[in-house]
Amino acid sequence: MFVVHGDREVAPFFAQTIQGMGFTAHAPQYTEVYDLASCQQLQTGYLPERKAKTVEGTKVSSSYERLVSVGQLVVEAIKRSRGRDNKSLANFADQLKKVLEKWEV
Incomplete structure (x- = not known):
């Protein structure tokens, strides 16, 4: 495929x-x-070189674009998790929270 x-x-x-x-x-x-x-x-x-896009006058790096794309994948995974058991949902939420806490200043 x-x-x-x-x-x-x-x-x-x-x-x-x-x-x-x-x-x-x-x-x-x-x-x-x-x-x-x-x-x-x-x-x-x-893979051709990616050109940096400008957003409100500032350039957006390909790393930032990748981060946003992965964030969208996380949101899609959350939406697909609807209907799962509470224990699985709580574990998923806890894991995401740990990752986010690691990156917060």
Whole structure:
């Protein structure tokens, strides 16, 4: 399964999630070429340099964009957790809280 997502930093995370479900998944890079009949990669791709975006006059680094993308993945994971048992939800919340407390000043 090819995972194509607008954000090149997030696509590999999606592919790993799909692999965790027992499927074969790959997030191809720019210009990769495959022979679908033989399931072989014919040409390797590359990741072009990302240009920094400006937000309200300041540049946003690719690391910050990646952080925001991972934050969105966390929000999606939280939404998918609806309906789970209270113990699992409490453990998830505690783990997230510990990570956030580590990074607070």
